[in-house]
Amino acid sequence: MKIQTECLPCLLKRILFETELSTKEKKRQTKALRTACTLLAEHYNPEECSATIATKVHKGVYETLQDKDPYAKLKHTSNIIATSLVPTIEELIKTSPDPLKTSMICAIIGNILDFGIDGSSDHPQMLEEVFDTLYAEGLGYDDYQKMRNLLKKATHIVLFTDNCGEIVFDKILCQELKHFNPTLHITAVVKGEPILSDATIKDAKEIKLYEVVDELFTTGCFAVGVDFHKLPVEVKKALKHADLIIAKGMANYESFSETTYAPIAYLLRTKCSAIARSMNLPQNISAIKMYE
């Protein structure tokens, strides 16, 4: 997705959020906010992918803050809160007429664990507060049947994860994918370096994601979503041979929608107007959308 004008104030709001997470020192905050504005002025270009620009701005801000992971505490809490909801989800799956679909809906609800933007959480506890409501709402856009048909005959899939906490539900999704198609080879990809509230290899190991997938890789670098120039060769290979790519969350959509990788299923909450418009979906829904 190309950057939209409305991404600018939103990006600055997120930068402010992470700056205040990182430090209470006014001088350092000011320096970080000025850095962000300078980088926005320099890199804002409507012909450029939103995730690419966001990567440049966050990189500069992290460096100015001298903070490798402003979201560290939030990410940890997100994993704990999501883990506390696992029994609820397991019960929903056990009693579901379609366990795979139920696990997908839950993995999409986990996508609200994003911080500092409108339409997302203010705090990880929000996941507990809204889970039942969002579960009852179900999918606002539903390509599940298409996806299921593909998954039935698939041998290799690649899953690009998104946020901490959310990844706990992604693990359950992987388990259900294996139940649905036991011969399925799953490659999971987490972030190469801490970026926003996204899961890294440390988080993946913490929740033992390796127990339910066949391969676990990273995006290989610091990037919002995916920087395809820096993607490790083994991930590129997996993508090339995948019968289906599953991409969680908005930043992965922003990145993949600039490529020709297919077939791809986006599993996300449409938290912002720019992405909702780009995907031709209503805002603030849970969606499974396939591009073949």
Place this chain on the structure above:
Amino acid sequence: MKIQTECLPCLLKRILFETELSTKEKKRQTKALRTACTLLAEHYNPEECSATIATKVHKGVYETLQDKDPYAKLKHTSNIIATSLVPTIEELIKTSPDPLKTSMICAIIGNILDFGIDGSSDHPQMLEEVFDTLYAEGLGYDDYQKMRNLLKKATHIVLFTDNCGEIVFDKILCQELKHFNPTLHITAVVKGEPILSDATIKDAKEIKLYEVVDELFTTGCFAVGVDFHKLPVEVKKALKHADLIIAKGMANYESFSETTYAPIAYLLRTKCSAIARSMNLPQNISAIKMYE
């Protein structure tokens, strides 16, 4: 008020709003947005008044857009819509046990006619939609009695107006001030040049504000709120001799709160968290707050 961190994304959101009002040309929009980011990076300083920084950024953006008044159409519509509500307000005043207070509440409701920020209107028509609700809500903070006591013995007051549309209700307020204290000398001050949705001398003349005030001046320049360095000498003189200053809206609070002018009554909707916090008021209320 010193600029707060949250003012940055909010200011950029407003810049985006006026940029899209001004032009549909992508190139010009991009140039304006980049200019805004450059100026924010250059001028953001937590020791500086928010209105002063906003003035610099909007000035640069208006110049880049080569547009002296991006809000021209919205301002005109605001005046029309507010005028259509005059009979309603006159009826409320006629049947009120305290016509002056009623006129003040209405003049504060008019303060929602601000565009491009959260907590304000999306479109001038919103005034019609929310008028009854906001009138029923009344004042969330009420220094009216203090103000009334001062007005009873006052001989000179100065009124700093804010938005178009709102100024139609300010005219009614002036009429009621004169009914309340027929010897009161009212100096009204509008903006020196078009800035945001604020009323200028053109708007004041259009609604015949001169019919109900004794003097009508402008702030003398392009500024969000008031630039006291450029304030005409006659306004400075009026301020010095005023028994009470009435300042409408947030930008006038941002400017006056950096000065020692007193006594001053702020009549506004607390549309943003920064100003609500600074004034120690809840957000999104109608308020009369006096500083003596």
